[in-house]
Amino acid sequence: MTHLKGRQRLLALGGLFLVVLAVFVGWSVMSKPAAQAQGAKRTRIVFWHEMTGPAQQQLDTFVKDFNHSQHKYEVVPEFEGNYNEAVQKIINTHGTDASPAVFQSMDISTSQIHHTGYTTPVQKFIDADHYNVNQIAAGARAFYANKGTQLSMPFNTSQPVLYYNETLLKKYHITPPPVNPSYSDITRVATQLMDRSHKQVQGMTVEIYGWLFEQFMANAGVSLANHQDGHAGTPTAVNFTSPSTLTTMKWIQDNLKRGDFVNYGAGANAQNNETASFLSGRLGMFLQSSASIGQLTTGNHDQLGITYYPHPDGQKSNGVAIGGASLWISNDKSAHVQRGAWDFIKYLMTAKSQAQWQVATGYLALNQGSQKEAVLQKLYQKLPATKVPGEQLRAATPNATNSGIFLQGLIQERNLTQTAMEQIYNGSDIKKSLETAEKSMNSYIQGNNRANGY
Amino acid sequence: MIQTKTLKPLRYLVLILLAIVILGPFILGFWTSLLPTADIAKGALWSSHISFANYAEAVKQTAILRYLLNSFVISTLTMAAQLLFCSLGAYAFVFLSFKGRDLLFYLILATMMLPFEAEVIPNFATVRRLNLLNHYGVMVIPFLTSAFGIFMLRQAFRQIPPELKEAADVEGLNHWQFYWRVTLPYARISLFTLAAYSFLESWNQYLWPMLTTFSDKFRPVQDGLRQLQSQETFNNWGMIQASAVIVVVPTLIVLFVGQHYFKNGLNEGATK
Numbered sequence: 001m002t003h004l005k006g007r008q009r010l011l012a013l014g015g016l017f018l019v020v021l022a023v024f025v026g027w028s029v030m031s032k033p034a035a036q037a038q039g040a041k042r043t044r045i046v047f048w049h050e051m052t053g054p055a056q057q058q059l060d061t062f063v064k065d066f067n068h069s070q071h072k073y074e075v076v077p078e079f080e081g082n083y084n085e086a087v088q089k090i091i092n093t094h095g096t097d098a099s100p101a102v103f104q105s106m107d108i109s110t111s112q113i114h115h116t117g118y119t120t121p122v123q124k125f126i127d128a129d130h131y132n133v134n135q136i137a138a139g140a141r142a143f144y145a146n147k148g149t150q151l152s153m154p155f156n157t158s159q160p161v162l163y164y165n166e167t168l169l170k171k172y173h174i175t176p177p178p179v180n181p182s183y184s185d186i187t188r189v190a191t192q193l194m195d196r197s198h199k200q201v202q203g204m205t206v207e208i209y210g211w212l213f214e215q216f217m218a219n220a221g222v223s224l225a226n227h228q229d230g231h232a233g234t235p236t237a238v239n240f241t242s243p244s245t246l247t248t249m250k251w252i253q254d255n256l257k258r259g260d261f262v263n264y265g266a267g268a269n270a271q272n273n274e275t276a277s278f279l280s281g282r283l284g285m286f287l288q289s290s291a292s293i294g295q296l297t298t299g300n301h302d303q304l305g306i307t308y309y310p311h312p313d314g315q316k317s318n319g320v321a322i323g324g325a326s327l328w329i330s331n332d333k334s335a336h337v338q339r340g341a342w343d344f345i346k347y348l349m350t351a352k353s354q355a356q357w358q359v360a361t362g363y364l365a366l367n368q369g370s371q372k373e374a375v376l377q378k379l380y381q382k383l384p385a386t387k388v389p390g391e392q393l394r395a396a397t398p399n400a401t402n403s404g405i406f407l408q409g410l411i412q413e414r415n416l417t418q419t420a421m422e423q424i425y426n427g428s429d430i431k432k433s434l435e436t437a438e439k440s441m442n443s444y445i446q447g448n449n450r451a452n453g454y
Numbered sequence: 455m456i457q458t459k460t461l462k463p464l465r466y467l468v469l470i471l472l473a474i475v476i477l478g479p480f481i482l483g484f485w486t487s488l489l490p491t492a493d494i495a496k497g498a499l500w501s502s503h504i505s506f507a508n509y510a511e512a513v514k515q516t517a518i519l520r521y522l523l524n525s526f527v528i529s530t531l532t533m534a535a536q537l538l539f540c541s542l543g544a545y546a547f548v549f550l551s552f553k554g555r556d557l558l559f560y561l562i563l564a565t566m567m568l569p570f571e572a573e574v575i576p577n578f579a580t581v582r583r584l585n586l587l588n589h590y591g592v593m594v595i596p597f598l599t600s601a602f603g604i605f606m607l608r609q610a611f612r613q614i615p616p617e618l619k620e621a622a623d624v625e626g627l628n629h630w631q632f633y634w635r636v637t638l639p640y641a642r643i644s645l646f647t648l649a650a651y652s653f654l655e656s657w658n659q660y661l662w663p664m665l666t667t668f669s670d671k672f673r674p675v676q677d678g679l680r681q682l683q684s685q686e687t688f689n690n691w692g693m694i695q696a697s698a699v700i701v702v703v704p705t706l707i708v709l710f711v712g713q714h715y716f717k718n719g720l721n722e723g724a725t726k
């Protein structure tokens with residue numbers, strides 16, 4: 001018994017020793033850059049972002065290169081977790097030592113961040129520098145602008161697109177969908193896949209995701225919120241029941257009933273499951289962000305096809321809004337620090353940086369000059385399909401319905417439309433479900449507007 | 455006698471089944487940490503590329519070792535502080551008699567009824583004003599003592615025979631000497647239990663550090679782990695799983711060392 005105890009103790013001690021060792025290795029590895037930073041007298045520019053994986057690596061490289069390229073500023077990147085958490089952190093730390101000088105915040109937080117009054121619109125620096133904003137994609141700029149003022153700089157920008165498994169379609173002798181497909185084009189491919197594979201392959205899925213719901217409306221040219229989706233003034237009501245929205249939902253519901261569409265549910269699990277099914281050749285098509293390209297091409301032996309977001313039959317596609325996030329400059333820091341933040345943003349937006357960004361991450365290069373950069377040309381040659389999301393972005397002329405929704409309660413809106421989608425997918429009455437969601441959203445907006453005194 | 459003999463295999467069968475149910479996810483987790491991410495994404499359980507590459511990647515690409523260090527520092531400080539302050543508090547409630555002693559004790563107990571999550575907003579506002587955000591202090595200072603620790607040690611100290619205190623008084627030991635030389639050694643097992651408990655409690659914190667840390671320099675493991683999941687894009691599942699395994703190891707060590715005391719200690723107050 002005592003012998004055993006001794007061995008146990010030895011094991012435990014050994015384990016503990018290993019942990020302590022690991023910890024000290026970690027300390028020495030991590031504290032090196034900090035020591036270097038203290039050497040030079042540079043202004044610290046704290047940069048909060050929400051990028052992980054390849055995007056984080058690329059961003060860190062950009063920061064390093066920027067810090068080497070000049071001697072005035074030292075950008076310090078700090079990772080803040082997911083978009084929703086980051087918004088709260090940004091708002092709640094404003095004015096403290098911990099707050100960032102420049103930060104990345106998601107698309108749908110635009111109105112919220114702007115209304116806090118905690119930021120300096122980048123327009124101020126654009127004017128001061130006579131910076132040529134026309135080199136940045138107009139569709140992306142429009143999303144983060146309000147009444148002619150550029151509030152923040154679009155950064156990581158994705159487009160919702162339709163992915164299909166080209167190898168699979170070839171196997172069953174199915175003509176791929178056109179590059180700008182209508183609903184019936186998609187129905188055709190989905191039905192053929194289902195029939196010719198004898199139900200081995202599921203045709204298509206549309207995730208229960210408010211973002212996709214918004215994009216269907218954008219692509220049909222319908223406003224979700226009044227006052228031109230909030231671009232002309234604070235919205236007072238939403239419209240979830242326009243004819244095209246009803247058509248879209250009916251299209252999905254009918255196909256689900258017939259069995260050539262499949263429902264993977266909502267949330268991160270749905271995304272993981274549909275990706276897994278797609279990669280293993282059990283799902284033919286699905287709608288997702290263009291930022292998924294990386295995951296869909298690494299280690300995938302099947303050829304990947306990409307088309308524009310589908311649009312209703314009998315009309316031209318209006319174009320979809322971008323997804324992703326933009327860069328903001330906080331106004332609780334000194335003018336010098338804000339200047340440094342702007343210089344860093346400019347560095348990220350150069351044609352060269354943007355081309356590199358698209359190659360590394362799958363987010364779109366926003367600088368028009370990037371298309372001529374060698375790294376991007378090489379990517380297009382290797383995977384021609386990766387051209388499609390950028391073409392979709394440039395094909396659309398920005399207008400009030402495809403430049404995002406300038407509304408404060410978008411997270412609430414997504415929850416409500418997702419509930420409605422869930423009901424519809426399970427066979428409930430389309431109009432009734434959407435009306436319920438619309439009613440709740442309208443009372444939410446009224447309450448919010450009253451509370452803020454709009 | 456015969457009955458127990460026939461029952462024995464049956465009992466082991468049930469235990470084995472339970473062990474499979476409980477260990478299954480751990481084994482699966484460990485196994486997937488060895489697979490390449492491309493295979494995990496496809497839902498494959500078997501791959502020809504079993505390797506420790508994910509671990510190498512986790513250590514190289516993420517700040518997981520730094521997270522471990524942070525958690526280690528925070529947990530150790532919290533544990534040491536709780537041992538000191540809880541034992542001092544408990545000592546006062548057992549060996550000192552003063553007016554309103556019981557009332558004060560019940561007041562402290564009452565704070566146990568209020569979950570920490572309910573106090574998050576005022577606590578956040580306080581540390582924000584103190585300018586403690588994004589610092590080790592923010593994760594240690596609010597947890598310097600705990601009502602549970604005081605309660606547990608009070609129960610343990612009450613088991614010390616009153617004769618010992620009387621004898622100590624006769625010997626002329628003052629309170630500090632009695633506390634240090636008699637009380638603490640006597641309640642050693644309870645102290646070990648509290649140490650393991652407070653260490654793990656601090657190690658497993660998630661909500662508070664998420665709200666109050668903003669850089670890898672101070673972020674503890676649980677939050678670090680959560681942050682490895684990507685935004686919108688590619689999730690490197692193999693690497694995330696490898697990091698999860700790395701994070702679990704210290705917890706297992708503490709449990710391994712402490713389980714002997716855990717069994718005795720946690721029941722101590724309950725049966726008395």
